[in-house]
Amino acid sequence: xxxxxxxxxxxxxxxxxxxxxxxxxxxAAWGGWCLDGMDAFIYSLVLVxxxxxxxxxxxxxxxxxxxxxxxxxLFALFLAGWGMSMVWGPIADRFGRVKALMMTILMYSFFTxxxxxxxxxxxxxxLRVFCGxxxxxxxxxxxxxxxxxxxxDRRKMGAGYMHTGYYFGFFLAALANYVIGANYGWRWMFVLxxxxxxxxxWIQSGVHESAAWKAKFENPxxxxxxxxxxxxxxxxxFSKRTMTMSLLFMVSIIGLWAxxxxxxxxxxxxxVREGHTTLEAARLASYAGAVLALGTIIGCLLAPVIAERVGxxxxxxxxxxxxFIGIAFGFGQVFxxxxxxxxxxxxxxxxxxxxxxxxxxxxxxPEQFTTECRGxxxxxxxxxxxxxxxxxxxxxxxxxxxxxxLGVPVAITALAFVIGVLVLPAAKETRGEPLPx
Numbered sequence: 001x002x003x004x005x006x007x008x009x010x011x012x013x014x015x016x017x018x019x020x021x022x023x024x025x026x027x028a029a030w031g032g033w034c035l036d037g038m039d040a041f042i043y044s045l046v047l048v049x050x051x052x053x054x055x056x057x058x059x060x061x062x063x064x065x066x067x068x069x070x071x072x073x074l075f076a077l078f079l080a081g082w083g084m085s086m087v088w089g090p091i092a093d094r095f096g097r098v099k100a101l102m103m104t105i106l107m108y109s110f111f112t113x114x115x116x117x118x119x120x121x122x123x124x125x126x127l128r129v130f131c132g133x134x135x136x137x138x139x140x141x142x143x144x145x146x147x148x149x150x151x152x153d154r155r156k157m158g159a160g161y162m163h164t165g166y167y168f169g170f171f172l173a174a175l176a177n178y179v180i181g182a183n184y185g186w187r188w189m190f191v192l193x194x195x196x197x198x199x200x201x202w203i204q205s206g207v208h209e210s211a212a213w214k215a216k217f218e219n220p221x222x223x224x225x226x227x228x229x230x231x232x233x234x235x236x237x238f239s240k241r242t243m244t245m246s247l248l249f250m251v252s253i254i255g256l257w258a259x260x261x262x263x264x265x266x267x268x269x270x271x272v273r274e275g276h277t278t279l280e281a282a283r284l285a286s287y288a289g290a291v292l293a294l295g296t297i298i299g300c301l302l303a304p305v306i307a308e309r310v311g312x313x314x315x316x317x318x319x320x321x322x323x324f325i326g327i328a329f330g331f332g333q334v335f336x337x338x339x340x341x342x343x344x345x346x347x348x349x350x351x352x353x354x355x356x357x358x359x360x361x362x363x364x365x366p367e368q369f370t371t372e373c374r375g376x377x378x379x380x381x382x383x384x385x386x387x388x389x390x391x392x393x394x395x396x397x398x399x400x401x402x403x404x405x406l407g408v409p410v411a412i413t414a415l416a417f418v419i420g421v422l423v424l425p426a427a428k429e430t431r432g433e434p435l436p437x
Contacts (some may be wrong), residue, residue: 002020002141002260005360007026011309011384015151015153015154015423016151016152016153016154017059018150018151018154018225021149021206021208022149022150022151022340023289024206024207025066025145025146025149025207025208025210026146026149026150026158026161026162028098028199028202028203028207028212029101029141029142029143029145029146029162029165029249030142030161030162030164030165031202032101032104032105032138032142032165032196032199032203033138033139033163033165033169033201033377034165034166034168034169034172035105035109035169035194035195035196035199036108036135036139036165036166036169036173037139037166037167037168037169037170037172037173037293038133038169038170038172038173038176038192038193038196039108039112039135039169039193039196040135040166040169041079041169041170041174041289042112042173042176042189042192042193043074043075043128043185044081044178044261044262044263044265044289045173045174045177045181045189045264045286046177046181046186046189046224047067047071047189047264047265047288047301048067048184048265048268048352049181049185049186049282050124050224051066051070051071051121052067053142053186053217054118054119054121054124055067056122056142057120057121058117058120058121058122060121064269065262065400065404066401068265068397068400068401068406069397069398069400069401070121070395070397071245071265071397072396072397072398072400073125073307073393073394073397074121074124074125074128074374075261075393075397076389076390076391076397077125077128077129077132077386077390078128078129078131078132079131079132079253079386079389079390079393080090080386081128081129081130081131081132081135081136081391082132082133082135082136082383082386083131083132083136083383083384083386083390084132084133084136084383085104085132085133085134085135085136085140085379085383085387086127086136086376086379086380086382086383086384087133087137087379087414088100088103088104088136088137088140088141088142088374088375088379089137089141089229089230089376089377089378089379089380090226090227090229090230090373090375090376090379091103091226092140092141092144092375092376092379093223093229093372093373093374093375094223094224094225094226094227094229095223095226095377096209096213096217097141097144097145097148097209097210097213097251097375098145098203098207098208098209100137100141100375101138101141101145102200102203103137104134104135104136104137104138104141105134105138105196105197105199105203105216106134106197106200107130107133107134107137107198108131108133108134108135108138108196108351109134109193109194109195109196110134110194110196110435111127111130111131111134111196112131112193113190113191113193114127114190114192114194115127115128115131115186115190115193116187116188116189116190116191116194120235123311124283133215135330136382136383136386137379139163139166139362139382140378140379140382140383141375141378141379142410143159143160143162143362143366143377143378144158144210144375145210145368146158146162146362146372147159147362147363147366147367147374147435148211148212148213148366148371148374149210149211150208152434152435154436156304156307156308156363159303159304159359159362159363159366160300160302160303160304160354160359160362160363161300161301162359162362163300163303163356163358163359163362164296164300164301164359165352166294166296167293167294167296167297167300167352167355168293168297169293170289170290170292170293170296171289171290171293171294171396172178173288173289174286174287174289175286176192177189177191177282178282178283178286178290180192180195180282182279182282184297184409187339192367193401200334212371212435213371216372217371217372218418218437222326223284224372224373228372229372229373229375229376230373230376230380232297232372232373232376232381232431233369233373233376233377237300238368238369238373240426240428241369241377241428242377242380242381242428243367244423244426244427244428245361245364245365245368245377245381245427246380246384246385247385247423248316248361248420248423248424248427249361249381249382249384249385249422250384250385250386250388250389250416251320251385251416251417251419251423252323252357252358252361252385252420253385253386253388253389254388254389254392254413254416255323255327255355255357255414255416255417256355256356256358256412260326260327260351260352260355262331262406262410263285263288263289263292263348263351264285264288264289265285266282266330266331266335266344266406266407266410267281267285267287267288267341267344267373268282268284268285269405269406270335270340270341270344271284271341274339274340274341276390284341287345288348290436291345291348291349291352292348292349292351292352292355293352294349295348295349295350295351295352295353295354295355295356296353296355296356297352297356298352298353298354298356299319299322299352299353299354299355299356299359300359301424302356303315303319303357303359303360303363304359304363305358306339307360307363307364307431308431310365311429311431312360312363312427312429312430312431313427313429315360316360316364316420316424316427317421317424318355319353319354319356320354320357320417320420320421320424321349321354321417321421322350322354322357323351323354323355323357323414323417324352324354324414324417324418325347325354326347326348326350326351326352326353327351327355327410327411327413327414327417328411328414329347329411330344330347330351330411331406331407331408331410331411332359332407332408332411332412332414333411334347335405335406335407335411336407355376361378361381361382364430365377365378365381365382366378366435367430367431367433367435367436368436369436370436370437371436372437374384392413392416395409396409396410396413399412
């Protein structure tokens with residue numbers, strides 16, 4: 001493993017070949033993250049029809065303002081569950097990346113399937129919390145596995161490749177909504193979201209723990225206790241990195257959950273306002289999801305290349321600027337225009353490119369922490385910001401209800417990226433540094 005961990009020029013002519021475990025482990029992590037993306041985007045696609053049915057059954061009128069408000073509450077509860085998912089990091093540090101990965105997939109699959117059986121909005125709210133706990137753990141664990149298992153000269157591109165999975169999941173969700181949701185109803189979309197559990201059998205059939213984790217902790221007596229791996233994040237060595245990356249991730253979460261996640265609802269409302277039928281609006285929302293996903297996949301593939309050329313901090317600043325443009329102008333201006341569909345689709349693509357900033361975290365955070373606390377670090381920094389995101393989503397929901405539309409309240413959240421750019425100089429630049437042991 002020492003040879004593969006040597007510092008290698010980022011664009012060497014000859015790449016280190018991947019072994020079977022590196023290949024199969026990558027597809028396990030990518031597949032889990034892909035199905036995570038499908039699961040997460042299913043809810044935004046079925047938000048309007050699901051709440052239109054469930055709110056009256058809960059004694060609440062299904063007005064556009066109430067759909068926006070209660071939809072925001074459900075988003076916030078999902079984020080709270082995702083924040084709780086930081087528990088998976090210490091579990092992965094103690095028991096291994098692969099075992100933790102399988103458990104996260106089983107959890108979110110079961111509770112997503114159960115969402116298709118709910119009879120009121122309160123039942124859906126409870127299940128979305130548990131979905132968030134399971135779903136929020138997959139990316140940190142999968143990203144940790146790839147960072148530790150792939151050779152040094154390939155792990156950075158591996159991070160970009162892996163993160164495309166989430167947005168391929170958007171494609172799957174958009175396609176499913178076009179075929180299943182539009183024809184058979186929102187409940188069958190949640191049933192489809194329960195299928196990732198099938199991936200666990202494939203993972204269990206032959207993916208082994210990462211070489212870096214096995215090298216340090218093959219002896220069970222040497223494995224860190226969960227509380228020790230978590231406590232290391234706040235040691236003098238790592239505390240500044242932990243806080244800075246958590247704050248930056250919080251900025252990105254605000255952009256995702258208070259910005260791009262409203263894209264299907266915005267498209268639906270624009271389409272209906274411009275005279276399209278409900279069925280046409282549902283399909284346009286699917287197209288919007290596909291455009292958003294395409295932009296983000298392109299951004300994910302570019303992220304490692306840009307980060308290697310200009311550095312992690314400048315690359316993140318570029319992605320933050322794209323997010324600001326997509327949210328501020330898309331929701332603050334274009335949403336209210338006549339004939340808004342075409343320009344809104346253009347800004348959806350810009351928003352998708354900016355949304356690839358999450359791929360940079362998959363690359364960047366593992367480079368700042370050692371093996372005994374790496375899973376905890378990725379789990380904590382990618383989860384703690386979601387609690388702040390909960391508050392922001394509630395504020396956006398209240399703003400939508402008070403303002404009477406979602407455009408301006410969502411556009412205001414773009415200010416978070418201004419804060420993000422100001423925080424970036426405090427982050428550790430790791431360009432050119434190997435993954436620490």
